[in-house]
Amino acid sequence: MLQETAEGLYCPGGEFFIDPWGSVPRAVITHAHGDHARAGSVSYLCVESCAPLLRRRFGVEATIETRRYGETVQLGSIRVSFHPAGHVLGSAQIRIEGPGGVWVVSGDYKRAPDPTCPAFEPIQCDTFVTESTFGLPIFHWDATADIIAELLGWWEDNRAAGRASLLFCYTLGKAQRILAELAAVTDRRVLVHGAMISMIEAYRGAGVRMLETSPLIELTRGSTCAGELILAPLLARGTPWMRRLGDFSDAFASGTMRVRGARRQRNIDRGLVLSDHADWPALLQTIRDVGASRVLATHGHPEPFARYLASQGIESGVIRTAWEGEAATQGD
Numbered sequence: 001m002l003q004e005t006a007e008g009l010y011c012p013g014g015e016f017f018i019d020p021w022g023s024v025p026r027a028v029i030t031h032a033h034g035d036h037a038r039a040g041s042v043s044y045l046c047v048e049s050c051a052p053l054l055r056r057r058f059g060v061e062a063t064i065e066t067r068r069y070g071e072t073v074q075l076g077s078i079r080v081s082f083h084p085a086g087h088v089l090g091s092a093q094i095r096i097e098g099p100g101g102v103w104v105v106s107g108d109y110k111r112a113p114d115p116t117c118p119a120f121e122p123i124q125c126d127t128f129v130t131e132s133t134f135g136l137p138i139f140h141w142d143a144t145a146d147i148i149a150e151l152l153g154w155w156e157d158n159r160a161a162g163r164a165s166l167l168f169c170y171t172l173g174k175a176q177r178i179l180a181e182l183a184a185v186t187d188r189r190v191l192v193h194g195a196m197i198s199m200i201e202a203y204r205g206a207g208v209r210m211l212e213t214s215p216l217i218e219l220t221r222g223s224t225c226a227g228e229l230i231l232a233p234l235l236a237r238g239t240p241w242m243r244r245l246g247d248f249s250d251a252f253a254s255g256t257m258r259v260r261g262a263r264r265q266r267n268i269d270r271g272l273v274l275s276d277h278a279d280w281p282a283l284l285q286t287i288r289d290v291g292a293s294r295v296l297a298t299h300g301h302p303e304p305f306a307r308y309l310a311s312q313g314i315e316s317g318v319i320r321t322a323w324e325g326e327a328a329t330q331g332d
């Protein structure tokens with residue numbers, strides 16, 4: 001059903017690629033993160049709610065065709081449909097059905113509830129291509145409410161001390177999830193780095209309810225950031241933009257913060273273990289839920305994850321990507 005090629009995963013029966021890193025005639029896209037959706041293909045097919053995010057990344061001239069979740073499109077001998085992945089707005093698992101049976105390519109996914117996107121739906125299949133970004137037993141997430149309470153407590157402590165709270169997080173997915181989760185516990189406005197604005201607007205356009213935001217650079221001259229929460233991408237670290245902050249404490253919201261030493265290595269005050277990916281128990285639960293007779297792992301830690309599955313009597317394998325190491329993953 002699917003072959004590994006130099007451009008990425010290819011489906012010969014339907015003549016399309018899934019999340020290709022090369023430029024191809026037809027790309028079927030799981031979601032808008034940069035390690036899954038690359039510019040340069042002739043045409044794109046994605047779920048409806050993904051299209052506005054792709055447009056913001058690729059520009060208005062890109063050819064983007066959409067389907068609703070659960071709707072089927074026939075490509076050659078293959079029936080293709082998109083199903084919620086619970087990862088970020090517009091994220092989808094891709095189900096393909098043809099003479100080779102039913103395959104589901106998960107893209108990135110999580111099982112924890114997320115107010116910005118519909119929950120992951122387990123889809124029965126013969127072969128399940130699962131992400132394994134956090135496919136090691138050390139990765140285990142706490143309840144989101146506990147992490148949001150920790151974030152709010154950190155912000156409160158910094159306010160009391162007259163400091164700004166600078167929270168690094170990914171511009172697509174994590175930032176909006178944080179703003180949506182915080183909207184349930186506070187109504188304060190949040191300042192954002194300019195690189196955050198486009199995707200926040202896209203989420204608002206999709207009707208996602210989030211805290212009010214305003215760009216840090218629009219703060220009136222002379223006013224202070226003391227007590228404010230500011231969201232920024234890690235790329236903003238060490239840039240002149242930081243001068244505006246005054247005294248601040250910084251934090252990074254990422255599943256990678258679970259690794260011992262990762263926070264100190266980055267020299268960040270606070271690590272918030274908040275991930276948009278499935279943790280180890282959720283990966284294993286999902287593999288039980290979809291009932292696949294074969295599981296192929298990709299992204300992150302595919303080899304140890306596939307070895308573990310094999311040790312449990314599950315036929316497994318690895319699909320390699322062009323992405324290696326830390327830079328490979330967005331929205332972790």
Ligand SMILES: [Zn+2]
Binds near residue numbers: 331
């Ligand atoms: Zn992703």
Ligand SMILES: [Zn+2]
Binds near residue numbers: 036
């Ligand atoms: Zn990914």
